[in-house]
Amino acid sequence: MASAAKRLEAVSGTAAPQIAFESVTLQLGGKTIIENLSLGVRAGEFLCIVGASGCGKTTALRLAAGLYQPTSGKVNFDSQPMREPRREIAIVFQDYGKALLPWRTAAGNVSLALEAGGMPSAERPARIEELLRTVGLPGHAGKYPSEMSGGMQQRLQIARCLAQEPKTLLMDEPFGALDAMTRQGLQDEVLSLVAASGATVIFVTHDLDEAIYLGDRVIGLLPHPGRIGIELAVNLPRPRDQLSTREHPEFLRLRRQLFDFIKATEQ
Amino acid sequence: MNRAVILWRVASFAVAACFIALWQLIANLKLVSPVFLPGPDRAWAALVRGFSSGDLWSKLAGTLEHMAYGWLAASIAGIAIGAIIGSSRTMRTYVAPSLEFLRPLPVSAIIPVAIAMLGLTQAMALFVISFGAIWPIMLATIHGFAAVEPRLYEVARSLQMSRLAVIFKIALPSASPDILAGMRLSLTVALILSVVCEILAGLDGLGHWVLLSARAFRSADLFAGVILLGVTGYVTSVAMSLAENKLLAWQAAQR
Ligand SMILES: Nc1ncnc2c1ncn2[C@@H]1O[C@H](COP(=O)(O)OP(=O)(O)OP(=O)(O)O)[C@@H](O)[C@H]1O
Ligand SMILES: [Mg+2]
Numbered sequence: 304m305a306s307a308a309k310r311l312e313a314v315s316g317t318a319a320p321q322i323a324f325e326s327v328t329l330q331l332g333g334k335t336i337i338e339n340l341s342l343g344v345r346a347g348e349f350l351c352i353v354g355a356s357g358c359g360k361t362t363a364l365r366l367a368a369g370l371y372q373p374t375s376g377k378v379n380f381d382s383q384p385m386r387e388p389r390r391e392i393a394i395v396f397q398d399y400g401k402a403l404l405p406w407r408t409a410a411g412n413v414s415l416a417l418e419a420g421g422m423p424s425a426e427r428p429a430r431i432e433e434l435l436r437t438v439g440l441p442g443h444a445g446k447y448p449s450e451m452s453g454g455m456q457q458r459l460q461i462a463r464c465l466a467q468e469p470k471t472l473l474m475d476e477p478f479g480a481l482d483a484m485t486r487q488g489l490q491d492e493v494l495s496l497v498a499a500s501g502a503t504v505i506f507v508t509h510d511l512d513e514a515i516y517l518g519d520r521v522i523g524l525l526p527h528p529g530r531i532g533i534e535l536a537v538n539l540p541r542p543r544d545q546l547s548t549r550e551h552p553e554f555l556r557l558r559r560q561l562f563d564f565i566k567a568t569e570q
Numbered sequence: 571m572n573r574a575v576i577l578w579r580v581a582s583f584a585v586a587a588c589f590i591a592l593w594q595l596i597a598n599l600k601l602v603s604p605v606f607l608p609g610p611d612r613a614w615a616a617l618v619r620g621f622s623s624g625d626l627w628s629k630l631a632g633t634l635e636h637m638a639y640g641w642l643a644a645s646i647a648g649i650a651i652g653a654i655i656g657s658s659r660t661m662r663t664y665v666a667p668s669l670e671f672l673r674p675l676p677v678s679a680i681i682p683v684a685i686a687m688l689g690l691t692q693a694m695a696l697f698v699i700s701f702g703a704i705w706p707i708m709l710a711t712i713h714g715f716a717a718v719e720p721r722l723y724e725v726a727r728s729l730q731m732s733r734l735a736v737i738f739k740i741a742l743p744s745a746s747p748d749i750l751a752g753m754r755l756s757l758t759v760a761l762i763l764s765v766v767c768e769i770l771a772g773l774d775g776l777g778h779w780v781l782l783s784a785r786a787f788r789s790a791d792l793f794a795g796v797i798l799l800g801v802t803g804y805v806t807s808v809a810m811s812l813a814e815n816k817l818l819a820w821q822a823a824q825r
Pocket of ligand 2: 360361362475
């Protein structure tokens with residue numbers, strides 16, 4: 304209930320932003336990748352970022368993670384400047400195969416985050432089991448990542464991120480490499496996980512439908528250099544449903560608007 | 571164990587048995603003078619005699635000791651130095667060329683230097699053995715550390731892991747297949763150099779035993795020593811492979 308109230312507060316916009324980009328410009332190798340980006344993400348908000356390939360989505364996410372420092376401007380987290388990555392901000396990488404430790408079992412991979420958080424070893428097994436159950440991997444604790452399917456590996460990465468007990472979850476095309484069925488299942492799981500934890504989410508995707516289906520707000524980036532081109536509030540009822548939400552007139556209207564925007568940027 | 575594996579085992583034993591039979595035949599027919607070539611029967615008898623008198627035990631222990639200390643010293647130093655060089659790009663670019671210069675240098679070339687500095691001592695043997703055995707381990711470690719998936723370092727950063735935790739939980743396990751392969755190569759190098767040092771410095775060990783037997787024309791004893799060296803090399807490398815399989819079980823899952 305508490306998280307639902309928090310979400311309502313977040314969406315209605317009374318809280319100060321948890322993550323704030325203030326006129327952020329980033330240059331890499333002499334090239335301006337992101338220019339003058341200002342953006343506030345409220346606590347508990349689900350923000351989706353879309354845009355053509357190479358427009359700077361991943362770069363924006365890495366700035367939010369503290370993996371890059373802006374060339375000018377500021378990225379704040381809870382009103383404090385972000386100097387380096389922190390445990391409260393978890394990242395789900397698209398290439399789950401590279402982000403997991405192949406020499407650790409599923410349990411060991413989740414344990415990595417608990418160890419980093421300083422949890423005593425006696426308490427870890429119970430927590431690991433709980434997390435693996437949460438992401439739908441009960442009974443797979445002893446498997447190595449290489450023995451799991453792509454969908455299972457991505458669930459495992461999500462479990463490790465949840466083990467960080469993040470205030471913010473950053474997801475970079477997390478389901479991009481998965482088939483449609485697995486993808487829809489994971490979309491719903493992420494929504495319910497996020498609803499349960501009250502975490503803030505920034506979700507990067509290529510898939511416009513996915514962005515509208517998941518988000519409270521969708522931002523479309525323009526390329527060269529990356530900046531905000533469109534911002535849409537998604538006023539669709541929650542919990543969302545794969546069938547009825549996608550048939551909702553508002554969904555279709557937003558989808559149309561977003562498609563037109565992307566088409567225009569591609570010309 | 572399946573059928574094919576058993577068949578292969580049987581076949582390899584048969585081949586070994588044929589070799590021994592052939593050796594016995596050559597010895598019996600005296601194709602080579604018995605002064606130089608004892609038959610397997612005499613070599614075996616010498617082996618049994620050496621062990622029951624306890625002489626061979628102490629020689630074997632001496633060689634194993636030289637080999638183990640040298641190899642362990644090389645492993646610790648090789649992994650530590652390799653980790654330092656391998657985990658920094660600048661170190662790699664500056665240090666790698668000098669390593670490429672030093673690496674092909676035959677170890678035999680530094681033996682006179684070691685003897686001049688340390689004398690005919692255990693310390694000299696330890697230095698020479700570990701100097702020779704360090705290269706495969708150090709180069710493998712450098713390579714293993716350089717090849718760690720960068721994404722994993724980002725995971726470590728976002729988990730705010732300490733430097734030490736990153737080395738022990740990410741870099742070392744990731745490089746472990748390379749490191750263990752290097753350690754296996756070094757095992758052979760360490761055995762060879764143990765024997766060389768024992769021969770040169772007269773240190774207690776199988777090398778010394780072999781040398782004395784040859785000088786006294788006790789060919790059966792000489793062969794007993796050589797056989798024991800072969801067995802030592804074989805057993806240590808099998809033990810190393812077993813340890814590798816156990817430590818790298820996760821790789822078997824990957825294939
Ligand atoms: N380290 C870097 N150095 C120089 N240029 C970079 C670097 N990283 C990214 N870029 C450039 O910045 C631009 C944006 O890259 P980014 O990866 O953020 O795009 P993206 O929107 O995530 O693309 P995609 O949808 O293909 O993942 C690209 O043109 C890319 O070539
Ligand atoms: Mg990207």
